Amino acid sequence: MSSPHGGARYEPFAGFDSVGGGSGRPPAPDARTVGLRAWIRDLALGARFAAGGGREGWTRTALTAVGVGLGVALLLLTAAVPAMMHTRDQKRVAREPSSAAYIAHPGASTLLSEETGTTYHGDGITGLLVHPEGPKAQLPPGVTAWPGTGRMVVSPALERLLASSPLLRERIPYPITGTIGHAGLMGPAELYYYAGSDQLVARDSTYHHGNADRIAGFGAHSNSAVMGPTFDLLLIVVLVVLLLPVAVFIGTAVRLGGERRDRRLAALRLVGADIRTTHRIAAGEALLGAVFGLLVGALLFLVGRQLASHVTIRDISAYPGDMAPNPALTVLIVLAVPIASIAVTLAGLRGTTIEPLGVVRQGVGRRRRLWWRLLLPAAGLALLAPLFGKVKGDVSLNEYQVAAGAVLLLFGVTAVLPWVVEAAVGRLRGGPVVWQLATRRLQLNSSSSARMVSGVTVAVAGAIALQMLFHGVDGDFVSSTGADTSRAQAVVNGEVGDSAQVASYVRSIAAAKGVSQVYGFARADATRPDASTLKRDETTDYPYLPVDVAGCPTLRQLARITSCAPGSVFLVPPDDDPYVHGDYVKFVRPGGLVDLNSPDSGAYHGKARLWRIPAGAVTAHPLPQPSGAQEWGVLATPEALGKAALSTPQAQITVSVDPKQPDAIERVRNAVAAFGPAVRMYTLHDTKEKSNYIQLRRGLYAGATLTMGLIGASLLVTMLEQLRERRKLLAVLVAFGTRRSALAWSVLWQTAVPVVLGLVLACAGGIGLGAALLAMVGGPFHVDWAGMGAMSGIGAGVVLLVTLLSLPPLWRLMRADGLRTE
Amino acid sequence: MTAATEPLLLATAVRKAYGPTAALDGADLTIRAGEVVAVMGPSGSGKSTLLHCLAGIVRPDSGEIQYRGRELSAMSDGERSALRRSDFGFVFQFGQLVPELTCLENVAMPLRLSGTKRRPAERQAAEWLERLEVADISGKRPGEISGGQGQRVAVARALVGDPRVVFADEPTGALDSFNGERVMRLLTDAANDTGAAVVLVTHEARVAAYSDREIVVRDGKSRDTERVS
Amino acid sequence: MSIGHTLLGLLESGPRHGYDLKRTFDERFGHDRPLAYGQVYSTMARLLKSGLVEVDGIEPGGGPERKRYAITDAGITDVATWLAQPEKPEPYLQTTLYTKVVLALLTGRSAADLLDSQRAEHLRLMRELTRRKRDGDLADQLICDHALFHLEADLRWLELTAARLDQLAAEVTR
Numbered sequence A: 001m002s003s004p005h006g007g008a009r010y011e012p013f014a015g016f017d018s019v020g021g022g023s024g025r026p027p028a029p030d031a032r033t034v035g036l037r038a039w040i041r042d043l044a045l046g047a048r049f050a051a052g053g054g055r056e057g058w059t060r061t062a063l064t065a066v067g068v069g070l071g072v073a074l075l076l077l078t079a080a081v082p083a084m085m086h087t088r089d090q091k092r093v094a095r096e097p098s099s100a101a102y103i104a105h106p107g108a109s110t111l112l113s114e115e116t117g118t119t120y121h122g123d124g125i126t127g128l129l130v131h132p133e134g135p136k137a138q139l140p141p142g143v144t145a146w147p148g149t150g151r152m153v154v155s156p157a158l159e160r161l162l163a164s165s166p167l168l169r170e171r172i173p174y175p176i177t178g179t180i181g182h183a184g185l186m187g188p189a190e191l192y193y194y195a196g197s198d199q200l201v202a203r204d205s206t207y208h209h210g211n212a213d214r215i216a217g218f219g220a221h222s223n224s225a226v227m228g229p230t231f232d233l234l235l236i237v238v239l240v241v242l243l244l245p246v247a248v249f250i251g252t253a254v255r256l257g258g259e260r261r262d263r264r265l266a267a268l269r270l271v272g273a274d275i276r277t278t279h280r281i282a283a284g285e286a287l288l289g290a291v292f293g294l295l296v297g298a299l300l301f302l303v304g305r306q307l308a309s310h311v312t313i314r315d316i317s318a319y320p321g322d323m324a325p326n327p328a329l330t331v332l333i334v335l336a337v338p339i340a341s342i343a344v345t346l347a348g349l350r351g352t353t354i355e356p357l358g359v360v361r362q363g364v365g366r367r368r369r370l371w372w373r374l375l376l377p378a379a380g381l382a383l384l385a386p387l388f389g390k391v392k393g394d395v396s397l398n399e400y401q402v403a404a405g406a407v408l409l410l411f412g413v414t415a416v417l418p419w420v421v422e423a424a425v426g427r428l429r430g431g432p433v434v435w436q437l438a439t440r441r442l443q444l445n446s447s448s449s450a451r452m453v454s455g456v457t458v459a460v461a462g463a464i465a466l467q468m469l470f471h472g473v474d475g476d477f478v479s480s481t482g483a484d485t486s487r488a489q490a491v492v493n494g495e496v497g498d499s500a501q502v503a504s505y506v507r508s509i510a511a512a513k514g515v516s517q518v519y520g521f522a523r524a525d526a527t528r529p530d531a532s533t534l535k536r537d538e539t540t541d542y543p544y545l546p547v548d549v550a551g552c553p554t555l556r557q558l559a560r561i562t563s564c565a566p567g568s569v570f571l572v573p574p575d576d577d578p579y580v581h582g583d584y585v586k587f588v589r590p591g592g593l594v595d596l597n598s599p600d601s602g603a604y605h606g607k608a609r610l611w612r613i614p615a616g617a618v619t620a621h622p623l624p625q626p627s628g629a630q631e632w633g634v635l636a637t638p639e640a641l642g643k644a645a646l647s648t649p650q651a652q653i654t655v656s657v658d659p660k661q662p663d664a665i666e667r668v669r670n671a672v673a674a675f676g677p678a679v680r681m682y683t684l685h686d687t688k689e690k691s692n693y694i695q696l697r698r699g700l701y702a703g704a705t706l707t708m709g710l711i712g713a714s715l716l717v718t719m720l721e722q723l724r725e726r727r728k729l730l731a732v733l734v735a736f737g738t739r740r741s742a743l744a745w746s747v748l749w750q751t752a753v754p755v756v757l758g759l760v761l762a763c764a765g766g767i768g769l770g771a772a773l774l775a776m777v778g779g780p781f782h783v784d785w786a787g788m789g790a791m792s793g794i795g796a797g798v799v800l801l802v803t804l805l806s807l808p809p810l811w812r813l814m815r816a817d818g819l820r821t822e
Numbered sequence B: 001m002t003a004a005t006e007p008l009l010l011a012t013a014v015r016k017a018y019g020p021t022a023a024l025d026g027a028d029l030t031i032r033a034g035e036v037v038a039v040m041g042p043s044g045s046g047k048s049t050l051l052h053c054l055a056g057i058v059r060p061d062s063g064e065i066q067y068r069g070r071e072l073s074a075m076s077d078g079e080r081s082a083l084r085r086s087d088f089g090f091v092f093q094f095g096q097l098v099p100e101l102t103c104l105e106n107v108a109m110p111l112r113l114s115g116t117k118r119r120p121a122e123r124q125a126a127e128w129l130e131r132l133e134v135a136d137i138s139g140k141r142p143g144e145i146s147g148g149q150g151q152r153v154a155v156a157r158a159l160v161g162d163p164r165v166v167f168a169d170e171p172t173g174a175l176d177s178f179n180g181e182r183v184m185r186l187l188t189d190a191a192n193d194t195g196a197a198v199v200l201v202t203h204e205a206r207v208a209a210y211s212d213r214e215i216v217v218r219d220g221k222s223r224d225t226e227r228v229s
Numbered sequence C: 001m002s003i004g005h006t007l008l009g010l011l012e013s014g015p016r017h018g019y020d021l022k023r024t025f026d027e028r029f030g031h032d033r034p035l036a037y038g039q040v041y042s043t044m045a046r047l048l049k050s051g052l053v054e055v056d057g058i059e060p061g062g063g064p065e066r067k068r069y070a071i072t073d074a075g076i077t078d079v080a081t082w083l084a085q086p087e088k089p090e091p092y093l094q095t096t097l098y099t100k101v102v103l104a105l106l107t108g109r110s111a112a113d114l115l116d117s118q119r120a121e122h123l124r125l126m127r128e129l130t131r132r133k134r135d136g137d138l139a140d141q142l143i144c145d146h147a148l149f150h151l152e153a154d155l156r157w158l159e160l161t162a163a164r165l166d167q168l169a170a171e172v173t174r
């Protein structure tokens, strides 16, 4: 064992003939010559530290892995979103009837189809009435056999829904002959059916006089709606705001146990580890945590994906198989997370020198400098500033510039935070014991507390900015419909033969239980009396003069009418649209002639069907309709028209239901469904939003929930780790006779102080970013104080909750044999 | 001690200040191969600082420290780390063991850092643990053993790399006199066997009595009994 | 404890009468046992004979008690040697050591050096005992330990004195 050194060891002057050449013994292999082996050894050693070290070490690594894993799962989910969207889009397009060109005659592969949607208890149900005209007609995706006439194939979710709701079964009564497979559905919760029908009549070349389209098959090429640069801006900012806290969080997670690690590395320095070796060991530790984190993240993602298939968020569901992370992004995550964790670890070590005697913090005694921290947000602002006022119309946005600017601005908040905490805490002295304990601890190591709340800070700042932006651009995407939902809840319209048919529709709707009021009229168009003599080509302008036909009670709903009897006619001038007003003044007057054969597209067809407006027609003022529209033109009782035939009259029925009968609207839908596919029903809403914008908002809410949950989890993890690191001190304080409640309060203060500072900073940063974003879209500066309060409140609430959750472990730590450590 | 032996460590006029306090104010001393030197002096006199300077883990403000003729402060961190691995061993009062590693792994660490493979390194470490009568705890972690056992593990670790100098700072400070003397005995015996010099900082006379001679540090100045005589 | 060396040391600060010497000695060292006149004069006579002191003068009025003694160069060397010579470590040494320390302070010599060499002497003996303990049987070990603990106690006292030298010097030279 005590292998004697070479005999020369004990001789005088041994080794001194080689002064400068080092020891006379075989030289210790140095880092350069060992190279790769040293790397592997040190990384393995670091991994050993991360994995070994008893319960303590395991717990810390597990916490890190869970922390990183949560972040990775969220990243993977995000990486799956583009593919998911793509798959959904593809599936959607694949089942859309292809309508490249009008097909006049049935062929071997043509089919007739008509979409017939309905809504049941707020869930949208899509149905397609189909009728194959030839043996080679293409089946829709996911369907293996045509449903026979009067039968249908349904999605599994619809099958379940039908089985459980007789009311809906009444509306969709067809016997079920099969189910639609994955290929034909966007998600497991989708409600979809294909029903065979022999009632379908192909529309003519002007898309009139029929109730179905003749199509060549399924699979259309549709380009999705372009939303413009403001939408892109929103999308980018949403992604930044959701993902940045995740990045910050991963950075925090891999730094867990930093103090212990520093002590450990110092002990290794003493037995001869050089600085590079300690860095490699630290890298190894971080690497193992990150790799475990990746595994945990992958697991969480896979499990979550399975669970997600049972969850429907606002009509959106997805098959697990469709949520496949983009391979390139996955590779990026798998590489970036370990590399980033090593980079964060090494960056954290840069400010400190691990010396054999312990850790020398170079920052000690020297105050943090502010200027480079301010450089970050300044740089972010500099990137965004050139775009001020430019984001509108069709300009294409430089996504990278926006993303980089937003990221820098938000990162600036986290960079400034440690300085703010240090500057603020440095002045605190005195106070009660609990306060003193908390502030002194913060003074000693303010950066770890600052780091702990930086995730919350970024999230809140981002949310505030987003809220400001959303608020500022709401007008672009949400428009008021003018509908008065207190007066009516639905309108029904569709092609009818004549006004008598409208009256029968109104009667059957009125018969449905829960309907409180219903009225309807037949709307037809008229045009100038000499229309048939004008040059018949596409450029001829035919004035549009609406003629609404209904009984007196209905007419009273449309205009201010004093007396009405069968045969009455009223003339309602248009609001103040100068264009139609001119036509109205010219052709609509008592005793005037109009042509009821109005051309509905381009050229005039057929012969004129002239009708003279009775000389007794009275001018009346319109009444605003629940749908938000105002009727104008000729309001006539059926008797006034006599035998004159209307051309393509449309039913316009307004329905109000008893709000106390929740199923009333469903019964109306059932009644309307019986009228056939040509008649549609719409429920009324106060506002109308563009659907992509809605999706984005929903995504934001879902993402924000996830992010806040994640941050809460991260806080808990860091808090527990901090408590573990301070276990000895806590034990000493308990030994002194410090009351536990006092310690709990000091822990709370210790968290609360940075949180409050962080939230103040978050508000400032959020308003700054929000103002910059608003300036980009040219919106007026506006601070949503309520929203800001809510966001800060949520942030503070998360911290409070986490502190409360960390109390039981704190109790346990203080009770246990805390004094015996190391 | 044989005065003819060339000094292993030679310190001349070493000064080190921490801010306004001068921890070392002109310390001189000589350590020769194989001797056990006690460094004594009142608390705060600079004993530990002197030891750290001699071992190259604290850089003096001025003065020279030569190890085998080479100036320590002229070496790079890598060279000094290599020196700690191959030529020096350390035993401190506490806290020098890595809490995450078992005792066996702690002892094997200097060898592994010098590039020895795990198995031979651990075999050698096990032999040392046996020699220091703590073979039974080799699988335990430092948190699970007594202070005396911990010091013996530390001694084993200090000696496993076959060092030329062992630096010991209050190695028995936390032990009772019986255990303290046992540790001292094992340390000096083992050092004698391997021919390592021991620099022993202590304020306990009975511990210092295990030395060959003593050096007194007072107010940052050292008196080397060898130089005085 | 050597009265001769002590009196010699006291003379280093200047010539004195025999009565003066006794009074100073009693003040500083003879707390519980004042020096007898007879002992002073017999000691001085011996020192005179060995040439370590000389008679500096005689006060008018005659009589042996009025002689003024002064230290010679040989006497100074003798004091220095005595002070530098560590005492053989043994129990109850402190009276001698205390005297030596005070004298060193009085005569402007380094009391710290004195304590250091005494410590070295103690340690030398302790090393010897430790070595014997290492090689001996249990009985040897126990005996050696007893001695070691006593020596350690002395050493502690030495340390304590060393730590308070400045304080002591201030009192002695006041």
Ligand SMILES: Nc1ncnc2c1ncn2[C@@H]1O[C@H](COP(=O)(O)OP(=O)(O)OP(=O)(O)O)[C@@H](O)[C@H]1O
Pocket (backbone or CB within 6 Å): B018, B019, B021, B022, B023, B041, B042, B043, B044, B045, B046, B047, B048, B049, B050, B203
């Ligand atoms: N890292 C440091 N920072 C500031 N001052 C220090 C530091 N290390 C030591 N000192 C100071 O230097 C002086 C010498 O300290 P040192 O630790 O060397 O004393 P010591 O002789 O080992 O004392 P002890 O016997 O109590 O261990 C002391 O005044 C101490 O306060």
Ligand SMILES: [Mg+2]
Pocket (backbone or CB within 6 Å): B047, B048, B049, B169
């Ligand atoms: Mg010390």
